[in-house]
Amino acid sequence: MARRLPKKDVVIVGFGWTGSIMANELTDEGLEVIAIERGPWRDAPTDFPPTYMQDELRYRIRHELFLRPDQLTFTFRNKMDQTALPIRSWGAFMPPNGVGGGGVHWNAEMWRFLPSDFVVKTHLTERYGASFLPEDMTIQDWGITYDELEPFYDRFEYLCGTSGTAGNLRGQIMEGGNPFEGPRSRPYPTPAQAQPFSHTLFGKAARELGYKPFPQPSGNLSQAYTNPLGLKMGPCTYCGFCEWFGCSNYSKASPQTTILPYLVRKPNFTARDNSEVIKINVDKSGKRATGVTFVDTSGEVWEQPADLVILSAYTMFNVQLLLHSQIGRPYDPVANTGTVGRNYTHQTVSTVNGFFDPKKFNFNPFIASGSIGMCIDEFNGDNFDHGSHGFVGGGYMGQVQTGARPIESALVPPDTPKWGAAWKTAVKENYLSTVKPGTGVHGSFYAYRDIYLDLDPTYKDRFGRPLMRITMDLKENEIKQNKFLTDKFAEIIKAMGADKLAVQYRTGPYDITTYQTTHLNGGAVMGSDPTTSVINRYLQSWDVPNLFVLGASAFPQNPGYNPTLTVGALAFWAAAAIRNKYLKSPGRLVDA
Amino acid sequence: MKDNHSRFEICRRELLAGAAYFALGVSRSSATVIFDHLPWTPNAGDPPTAATPGPWLFFAGDEGKTVEALADRIIPPDPETPGGKESGSAVFIDRQLAGPYGRQDGLYVRPPFLKGAKNQGHQSEKGPAQEYREGLAALDKACKDQLGGKAFFELSDADKDRVLNGLESGDFKLDGVDGRAFFEQVVKDVQMGFFADPIYGGNRDMVAWKMIGYPGARYNYLDWVSRHNEKFPLPPVSMTGRAEWTTRTQR
Numbered sequence: 001m002a003r004r005l006p007k008k009d010v011v012i013v014g015f016g017w018t019g020s021i022m023a024n025e026l027t028d029e030g031l032e033v034i035a036i037e038r039g040p041w042r043d044a045p046t047d048f049p050p051t052y053m054q055d056e057l058r059y060r061i062r063h064e065l066f067l068r069p070d071q072l073t074f075t076f077r078n079k080m081d082q083t084a085l086p087i088r089s090w091g092a093f094m095p096p097n098g099v100g101g102g103g104v105h106w107n108a109e110m111w112r113f114l115p116s117d118f119v120v121k122t123h124l125t126e127r128y129g130a131s132f133l134p135e136d137m138t139i140q141d142w143g144i145t146y147d148e149l150e151p152f153y154d155r156f157e158y159l160c161g162t163s164g165t166a167g168n169l170r171g172q173i174m175e176g177g178n179p180f181e182g183p184r185s186r187p188y189p190t191p192a193q194a195q196p197f198s199h200t201l202f203g204k205a206a207r208e209l210g211y212k213p214f215p216q217p218s219g220n221l222s223q224a225y226t227n228p229l230g231l232k233m234g235p236c237t238y239c240g241f242c243e244w245f246g247c248s249n250y251s252k253a254s255p256q257t258t259i260l261p262y263l264v265r266k267p268n269f270t271a272r273d274n275s276e277v278i279k280i281n282v283d284k285s286g287k288r289a290t291g292v293t294f295v296d297t298s299g300e301v302w303e304q305p306a307d308l309v310i311l312s313a314y315t316m317f318n319v320q321l322l323l324h325s326q327i328g329r330p331y332d333p334v335a336n337t338g339t340v341g342r343n344y345t346h347q348t349v350s351t352v353n354g355f356f357d358p359k360k361f362n363f364n365p366f367i368a369s370g371s372i373g374m375c376i377d378e379f380n381g382d383n384f385d386h387g388s389h390g391f392v393g394g395g396y397m398g399q400v401q402t403g404a405r406p407i408e409s410a411l412v413p414p415d416t417p418k419w420g421a422a423w424k425t426a427v428k429e430n431y432l433s434t435v436k437p438g439t440g441v442h443g444s445f446y447a448y449r450d451i452y453l454d455l456d457p458t459y460k461d462r463f464g465r466p467l468m469r470i471t472m473d474l475k476e477n478e479i480k481q482n483k484f485l486t487d488k489f490a491e492i493i494k495a496m497g498a499d500k501l502a503v504q505y506r507t508g509p510y511d512i513t514t515y516q517t518t519h520l521n522g523g524a525v526m527g528s529d530p531t532t533s534v535i536n537r538y539l540q541s542w543d544v545p546n547l548f549v550l551g552a553s554a555f556p557q558n559p560g561y562n563p564t565l566t567v568g569a570l571a572f573w574a575a576a577a578i579r580n581k582y583l584k585s586p587g588r589l590v591d592a
Numbered sequence: 593m594k595d596n597h598s599r600f601e602i603c604r605r606e607l608l609a610g611a612a613y614f615a616l617g618v619s620r621s622s623a624t625v626i627f628d629h630l631p632w633t634p635n636a637g638d639p640p641t642a643a644t645p646g647p648w649l650f651f652a653g654d655e656g657k658t659v660e661a662l663a664d665r666i667i668p669p670d671p672e673t674p675g676g677k678e679s680g681s682a683v684f685i686d687r688q689l690a691g692p693y694g695r696q697d698g699l700y701v702r703p704p705f706l707k708g709a710k711n712q713g714h715q716s717e718k719g720p721a722q723e724y725r726e727g728l729a730a731l732d733k734a735c736k737d738q739l740g741g742k743a744f745f746e747l748s749d750a751d752k753d754r755v756l757n758g759l760e761s762g763d764f765k766l767d768g769v770d771g772r773a774f775f776e777q778v779v780k781d782v783q784m785g786f787f788a789d790p791i792y793g794g795n796r797d798m799v800a801w802k803m804i805g806y807p808g809a810r811y812n813y814l815d816w817v818s819r820h821n822e823k824f825p826l827p828p829v830s831m832t833g834r835a836e837w838t839t840r841t842q843r
């Protein structure tokens with residue numbers, strides 16, 4: 001029934017950040033590449049022009065740029081003995097849709113992981129002993145090291161023009177940067193962004209408390225930049241409509257600003273939009289992918305044969321497509337067998353809002369960018385001794401407020417009525433003098449045996465396929481970690497001069513209705529052991545060697561940083577392995 | 593599950609139905625093949641649709657009056673800033689309920705509808721439009737039953753506030769409707785209309801933005817990012833500009 005298209009060398013499933021990177025790399029190699037994207041084509045002048053992009057209701061509240069749950073959603077429960085129910089409207093995270101993927105409407109906070117994050121199991125066991133880790137915690141090493149990934153971090157940063165201050169240049173600690181970061185081979189391509197008042201004040205307060213604050217690395221550019229592909233970006237204007245929105249200024253790093261205009265001109269590249277891949281096809285042996293089947297918005301079904309399949313559909317859809325295509329063995333938490341769906345994680349975030357004296361403080365909080373902010377990293381990873389604290393992991397924290405769009409940012413101090421004259425007066429008095437960091441505390445989320453993804457027994461998507469089921473909860477380790485970090489964060493907000501604080505810890509049970517970043521990870525993790533990973537260190541499927549799976553689905557657990565710089569670096573790393581190794585001798589790059 | 597390959601075979605009828613359904617909601621929804629150049633057409637944007645002036649589109653009978661009365665107690669007028677009614681929050685809610693939001697367009701509305709934990713999210717076949725219809729009817733009935741035959745909008749301000757405080761605390765019960773949840777929803781929507789761009793019917797003349805000092809749909813603060821603790825001097829603009837900018841008001 002499917003109409004068969006002419007065979008390509010490579011088919012790319014999902015045309016967001018990683019799909020764009022891989023398409024550009026493999027077309028450079030001379031291969032015929034097609035990228036297939038579920039959502040529409042998107043560009044700044046058409047889809048987010050400066051005449052009407054600043055629309056909080058349309059883009060933030062009604063989620064205009066995101067996937068619609070009636071097209072595809074998931075079911076959710078906290079514990080294995082509960083009945084999972086469908087996520088009928090998005091809350092805890094926002095799945096992307098459309099060309100550019102999450103790159104269109106992300107903040108562009110661009111963090112490298114710590115060297116110890118990649119070997120976290122070994123590192124923690126050596127330092128604290130195996131019994132220090134909770135029994136059901138299933139963290140593992142990545143099978144790759146920071147030093148191996150560094151050149152690819154560098155490439156992605158230079159592709160994006162990332163603005164920041166180096167903290168560790170080839171081993172030398174640099175004043176004003178993050179002293180905890182791994183060594184970097186070059187400074188950031190552009191200097192750090194300017195910091196508005198409240199962000200600057202946070203830096204000052206943190207320094208006075210003995211910390212080493214630094215500007216958050218930002219894909220919202222501090223100045224004009226021409227990237228290695230010759231594409232030009234403009235300076236960010238601190239418009240305050242960054243995350244959830246597209247950038248009208250060509251100032252936010254995205255596939256649109258950093259890759260697509262260059263890629264699309266190549267004669268060996270084609271893309272199809274509004275076309276959803278519903279299956280990765282494998283031959284009878286089950287060990288070779290033959291291409292993909294997709295359906296376009298008119299209901300036409302197509303088959304795209306290819307020699308190499310790149311799955312780059314974002315964490316959730318990567319795992320969902322593997323399960324629906326029956327590639328790899330689904331994870332079974334009871335028997336502790338299988339791998340697809342295992343080690344699913346999120347991000348442990350919280351915040352503290354500060355209410356300041358309006359007579360003394362005017363923050364003009366609407367002036368900000370998506371990845372603005374001053375941060376500290378003293379409490380991330382294993383940068384501090386966990387011995388006495390009884391938990392592992394950590395995160396960065398900072399005043400990273402991205403604007404003050406009024407529907408979400410007209411806050412009132414604790415104990416104020418929620419409506420009526422007193423509410424109205426309080427909103428009026430506090431709007432300009434409130435600090436609302438958003439994701440002020442950005443903590444790690446480690447993996448557990450009973451937190452995972454599988455197929456739901458009851459609910460179906462519009463094609464009649466089972467929805468993917470999320471079993472997810474917050475464990476004591478993460479709750480303790482968050483309490484510790486949030487208290488430290490509150491001290492700094494207080495030291496900035498806040499009169500009143502609204503401290504919002506992250507507590508259990510995990511709540512699918514409140515936004516906690518779209519940093520979803522795992523389910524198709526990388527590693528060196530096929531019994532505990534879906535893909536090898538080159539992101540190649542253990543089961544189907546002509547299938548590579550890109551994205552944060554590869555993270556064995558989630559460190560205390562935003563994922564995408566690592567996600568992009570891993571895509572470049574996998575591309576290098578395909579170009580230098582796989583194409584010369586197609587087959588498994590690592591022996592099982 | 594493992595052996596049941598046929599579960600994943602999708603019949604063409606389902607594909608067509610499934611695909612056509614979501615195509616309605618997406619602006620550029622027909623599949624295209626892209627090669628050689630960026631598929632860009634001048635002036636192909638999808639600007640927002642302004643709320644139409646005129647009569648209620650969704651509210652019927654006294655519903656509009658009730659929501660205006662609610663809006664004015666949630667955001668009471670004061671000498672400097674109009675209240676929820678005059679600034680248009682009821683118009684905002686009416687237009688939202690008459691549109692895709694009211695109908696739950698794009699949300700997952702397949703059965704079964706089971707009662708779950710609060711942290712599993714809204715699990716009802718009813719969209720906001722129907723919930724408003726039922727909530728307003730229940731409020732009307734409860735007021736008439738308990739407050740001398742008067743509808744909510746006929747009560748004194750003090751009595752209105754007593755009802756609202758009762759809804760908020762759960763003491764004032766509605767028949768067949770969760771009064772507290774309904775009130776929470778109304779508060780959220782009234783305040784949302786107050787702060788959203790005036791193009792959607794609330795926040796008339798940007799009164800809410802003027803009240804808090806938010807400069808609106810501006811796009812460039814480069815000159816201001818490093819000016820710390822100074823009040824931003826410019827008045828707000830909306831997506832449609834400012835009244836003063838149109839020739840009509842200049843005359």
Ligand SMILES: Cc1cc2nc3c(=O)[nH]c(=O)nc-3n(C[C@H](O)[C@H](O)[C@H](O)COP(=O)(O)OP(=O)(O)OC[C@H]3O[C@@H](n4cnc5c(N)ncnc54)[C@H](O)[C@@H]3O)c2cc1C
Pocket residue numbers: 013014015016017018019036037038039094095096097098099100101102103105106107108109110111243244275276277278312313314315317321371518519550551552562563564565567
């Ligand atoms: C609001 C928001 C803010 C964020 N901010 C940050 C940040 O500041 N820093 C950071 O590091 N990360 C951030 N992220 C996360 C970031 O967007 C993602 O990590 C990144 O985009 C992942 O890249 P990817 O290639 O894996 O997926 P994406 O870029 O999301 O691309 C996947 C693409 O695949 C498509 N697709 C899915 N299924 C199919 C299918 N079946 N067939 C065809 N196409 C399909 C999707 O429509 C999508 O376009 C943010 C995310 C959101 C939503």
Ligand code: SF4
Pocket residue numbers: 219220221235236237238239240241242243245246247248249250251252368369370
């Ligand atoms: S904050 Fe800067 S990068 Fe972000 S959308 Fe605005 S101008 Fe673009």
